[in-house]
Amino acid sequence: MESIPFYFLAALAVLAALGVVVMRDPVYSALALAVVLTALAGLYVLLSAPFLAAAQVMIYAGAILILFVFVIMLLSPGREGDAPRGALKWQRPLAVIFGGALVAQLALVLLMTILPTGRGLxxxxxxxxxxxxxxxxxxxxxxxxxxxxxxxxxxxxxxxxxxxxxxxxx
Amino acid sequence: MTVNHYIFLSAILFSIGAVGVLIRRNPLIMFMGIELMLNAANLAFVAFSRQLQSIDGQVFVFLILAVAAAEVAVGLAIIVALFRTRQTVNVDDVNALKG
Amino acid sequence: MTLDPIVITLIEAVVKTIVVIVALLTAFAYLTLVERYVIAKIQSRIGPNRVGAIGGIALLQPIADAIKMIFKEDFWPSQADKIIYTIAPGIAVGTALLAWAVMPLHPSTEIFGYRVDFFIADVNIGVLYLLAIGSLGVYGIVLGGWGSNNKYSMLGALRSTAQMISYEVSLGLALVGVLMISGSLSLVTIVEKQSFIWNVVWQPLGFIIYFIAAVAEVNRLPFDLPEAETELVAGYQTEYSSLKFALFYMAEYINMITVSAIAATMFLGGYQGPFGILPGVHWLVLKIMFFIFVMMWMRGTLPRFRYDQLMRFGWQVLLPLALANIFITALVMLVVGA
Amino acid sequence: MPVDYLPILVMIAIVTAFAVIALTLSAMTGPRRPNPTKLSPYESGMPPFGSARRRFSIKYYLTAVLFILFDIEIIFFYPWAVLFRDLGWFGLSAMGTFMLVLLIGYVYVWRKGGFEWD
Structure with a gap:
């Protein structure tokens, strides 16, 4: 019964995380981050860590992100400027390739190792x-x-x- | 759901955060990318905590929350101070320390 | 045919949620009416007495208000950020309603051999859940102010947020004493442990701090600076009309009911009657009504704080008091326990 | 048990549905007669000037920061409080040390005028 909420929350978290990265307006990024944090709290509940879930929502979504929103409003930076100039021109496509490589690498490692099962208390x-x-x-x-x-x-x-x-x- | 599902999700979130830090020029959003990476690591901690049937992972995440709060407080204070002296928040314009 | 227990849980949850939401919306509608009467009495006026009046009491007034709100023009100011402006009232009312997921309303009873629990969920982080949901309530206000792109809304939202987060600290700390006594975060356990003596007996200071912080948290007089109408028109609600305005209004009143219910649950034994007499939901409702009446009375009689006084009071008076309360409780418990 | 939290998930779904229905209903009913004056930001009848998104006092930011730091304190208090009976004097001294350090910060903020709004 864990799989339905897991896939739902995981999809929500990934979509919102993409939102954080691609949104033009920082306020929307902050909102998307709030969704990621709440989805992660849901996953913590699935992992039998409800205390952390509550702490996560209270501290991260309820305090840290409010500070982010305050700073965005304090600075009113609006939409950010043009694409990077000069030497940084290749940074964006390279970054995306790098990100894909990172996921692939981690997936490979995960597939190759058998994680230990604990016999803790x-x-x-x-x-x-x-x-x-x-x-x-x-x-x-x-x-x-x-x-x-x-x-x-x-x-x-x-x-x-x-x-x-x-x-x-x- | 095995621990691998959670770790893989954590890896995806971590990578999205890392890419975000690299492609954005607004320090606030770059900072949010860092928070995303931090949270991905937290998810891995909690997943392993269940896998190893040990509470240590959860305590770690709890302490990381406190560290993250302190980090965000000071980090954003620096961004605000930067903005007050430079009137910009584009990281490409902040190159005073460039050799 | 037997149903899967998960399916039963789901059906139960849907039924309970709908009952709770309908009850809260009705309570909200009639509270607006009651408030108008209470304020009218304090100011020696008559109050509403036209719509569906029976004996001078306009029983249908809330329904008329609702119909009016639904059919008012709903517009988006040209400068507003359309998406944020629209979702802000939804977030406000959503977080207000969600707090009721963990509220115990009545002792569990057997009905036709079937055990019925009168709460939506009993989770062992109950109090933290309430605080977490409460801290999300700030989003509705801050986004409403930002989305409207109006100077009054913006300032009202900022003030509101700063005030709410300042008093949230004292609010959270005021509850710690109760947790030390109960040794649990589950609201059901906390209520059950008060079957003979209410926590307010051991925690009078905590109770007072909680109540003051709660009044500030729901932006009621004397802490209603965010919408001090002489300065800020209507605060973060300035640009809102139609049902969107009604949703904000609804959120405010439901929050009022929620903080009263938390005060009743944590300090006054929730559904427990005095000395265990006839525990039941009527006691909870009575206690909630008492707190709400006190808040209305305060609105009718107290002048408004100045903003600097308000912030200083929260940080320099209430916060040290809340911390002192925790340490006094700890010392007393250790000395008496030893 | 995660199953205990299932009703909360149900409630989140129903509350979301309620909010969406209310907001849609509000957009569908009622007249729609916009005009430039009605849609301009309300400024007590004066013609609006400038943007509302101007920079505001740093005090709000400072308040939010202090809130975060004290919020952490609350979250540390909660597990301590529920375990207090078991921890006893040891718990009080552990939390006392923690608080004492934070109190230095609190006094510092107070002396530097961090709580003043002038």
Whole structure:
């Protein structure tokens, strides 16, 4: 029963991701990105990670992307200028070829390797029983305590950095 | 659905993001491409987390969310500061550090 | 013939969703009427008394309003971004309705030997789901303002968004105390654990912070700066007409009902009666009506904040208070528990 | 279990359908008599000047950034809160350290006038 929602969400994510890349107006790109993020949240639910799904929507779609939209409005850059000039003229077609090659390469690697199956504690059934929030929290406050505390430093640095950059008198 | 389906989807999204960074000249959209790549990696993390029946992948994604937030906050602040001094957001015009 | 359990789940979900949506739309329609009466009473006026009046109460007024809205001219301003301008009200009303997916309305009961749950979904991330959907609600407003390409709309949308995200922080933190007590994010579990004592007894400060933040979150007086009509005409709704305007209006009222329902569920025991007396949906409705009445009363009596005061209040008063509440709760729980 | 979330998917579908129907209905009913004055942006009766998409105060941006950083804090609080009974004093000290570092940032923003709107 997983396949119908999977293919639906996967198709949505890929189409919206293409939208992010090809839309002329940055506001539309941001909207398309919001769709990608929400579709990914749906996939996280399918993968028994509903806590991450909620965090993803709340932080990414609800906060980070709002900031993107704010900056787009703050700068009103409108549509972007012409195609790249001079030495960068070949960049676009090359980039598309490069992207195709990247997908092909990853697909090849995937086909050639047999991924290991884990025999860990956290089976989807166990996760559903204890709740993914509790599972993530338990790991965060034991094995990952140091990264957790360091995150606060990171956020502190970001706060200071933003104030310094934004408050500068031009 | 095996883990391969998810990893392949992640690879496609990652490549679209990478191509986006390369073909666009607007730093905001390039930044969105980077976010796309980051999210593709997150999807791979969560998929492997289920495959290996381990919670570590999910904790990683959770911490990546925090890192992404800090990164976007500072990154966009730089773009705003850039715009205020240069009045443009086309990356081709921002070449002050070019040798 | 037996049906696949997935099919049963699907049918159940469709029926429940339609019932919930119809109930919310009816509640919205009659709330607009009730609000007009409450405000009229506060201002010593009579209020609507023409359409289908029975005993001076215009019972058919909301239907007349709806028909009027449907048949008004729907136009796209020449400067507007047509697509964004059109989808913005849809996003606003969609996110407002989606919050009700996890709201427990009534205790589960057996009907004809068949167990019926009175919620659409009981997920173990319930509270986070509400916050996530709530944070998406900002899109409707910000896109409405941007899509209209009107100075009032734009400014109103920006102010609205900045205000909503500022108070969302305190709103999210105010609920943490309840979660510490309940030890679960599932709304059904949180309600069931309040069958004897409501959480408000342990979390009075959290409750007050939540309510203030919630009023700001739904842009009601004294926090209705985004559409301060003397400054910004109608805020982000300025260019909207016809059903598109009605959808924005609907979203606002449904959000009002939603934050009241969350307050009732998290702090006042949801469908639980006092001391476990006759739990049921009527208690939930009563509690929601109480909160909505308080909000109407506030609209009728309080003056509006100034924008700088509003932002400073959110960040410099409410946020530290919410954090203090969490740490006091933690300390009390540890000391009493030990 | 992912099945628990199926009703939410159903609800998303129905709500989307509702929004689409309402918006289509709104476009189909009602008269359609546009004229340039009606379609011009409303500016209290004055002839509109310039575009509405002008650059606005950086304060809005600053607020959004602070919101993101505190939103992260909320999301860290939630798993902590549901596990609080098990974590006990250890949990309080771990979260206390986290908060203390962020509090430095909060005070810094306050002192630099990050919350002021003048």
């Amino acid at each position: 956290y089976t989807p059934e166990y996760l559903a029983q204890i709740g993914s929030t509790q599972a993530v929290g338990a790991a965060l406050f034991t094995d990952y305590l140091l990264p957790f505390e360091i995150t606060s430093l990171l956020l502190l640095v970001a706060m200071v950095g933003v104030i310094v950059l934004a408050k500068k008198k031009s």
